[in-house]
Amino acid sequence: MKETIYTIPVNEAYDVKCECPLCLLEHRFEADRVNYYLGPSLMEPENRIETNKKGFCGKHFSMMYNTQTNRLGLGLIIDTYLQEQNEKLEKLFDDFDRVAGEKKSFFASFKGANAADDAASKISKHLDNHLEECCICKDLVYIMDRYVEIILHLFFSEEDFRKKFESGLxxxxxxxxxxxxxxxxHLGAGRRSEFLSSLFKLQRDNMQRIQEEVNWFTKKFDYRNNDAPWGNSKDSISRSIRKITGAKELE
Ligand SMILES: [Zn+2]
Ligand SMILES: [Zn+2]
Structure with missing residues (x-):
């Protein structure tokens, strides 16, 4: 197992007290890829072929935009991406127009209507497939699976890591x-149940903990609690949303 390139970031993420170390790993990877696509990748024709073909999902396009760094680079990516995608769409729209036009002809028939339906389905299918494609998401699925594999491996092989795992949030x-x-x-039945027992205990405790923090947040609005300390509740709304959804875009 090629451990080191994944082991180091996993250990680093588990050193941070946060609502989800996997969110941290995911976000670091995404930020890394965003910088890569806005920087070195621009000069590599092979990558441009890929970004023109697949593009990015809304989340990752937004991350690229929000870096506010290389607007020209982002513009270049979008420009050639749209050229390629428009060309594909044009052909599909043309196919639709052709059969839909036939439908209106003197020989209007069910056949024509069916052909128009088929052409529309083909466009929809093309869009379905395309919306699944994203240069960053594709790598993210792979890398997160590697990280999970490493977490499971370290859980059973390194006591220090297991302690970090079990004392996490x-x-x-x-x-x-x-x-x-x-x-x-990645695990056999015996190890799986050992791992899951530990995971579920941790999760149970921390779901309870975050709910109590939010509960105290709401109680702090009662004037009788004006002078009571906030405890950990002050930022519990953003942390609870992160806990529930994995959302990272919260300040
Ligand atoms: Zn997460
Ligand atoms: Zn994506």
Whole structure:
């Protein structure tokens, strides 16, 4: 197993007290890729072929935009991406127009209507497939699976890591699910149940903890609690949303 390139970031993420170390790993990877696509990748024709073909999902395009760094680079990516995508769409729209036009002809028939439906379905299918494509998401799925594999490996092989795991604050719900699925993929039955017992205990405690923090947040609005300390509740709204959804775009 090629451990080191994944082990180091995993250990670093688990050193941070946060609502979800997997969110941290994910975000670091995404930020890295965003900088790459806005920088070195621009000069590599092979990558431009890929970005023209696949583009980026809304989340990752937004991250690129929000860096506010290389507007020209982003413009170049979008310009050639749109040229290629428009060309594909034009052809599909032309196909639709052709059969839809036939439908209106003297020989209007069910056949014509069906052909127009088929052409529309083809466009929809093309869009479905295209919306699934994103240069960053594709790598993200792969890298997160590697990270999960390493977490499971370290859990059973390094006592220090296991302590960090067990004293953490749990995971956001999507990454909790990722760990459950990952344990099925990467562990045998015995180890899986040992790992899941530990994971679920951690998650149970921390779901309870965050709910109590939010509860105290709401109680602080009662004037009788004016002088009571905030405890950990002051930023509990953003942390709870992160916990529930894995959202990272919260200040
Ligand atoms: Zn997460
Ligand atoms: Zn994406």
């Amino acid at each position: 749990g995971y956001c719900i999507p990454h909790l699910n990722m760990l459950i699925k990952g344990s099925e993929k």
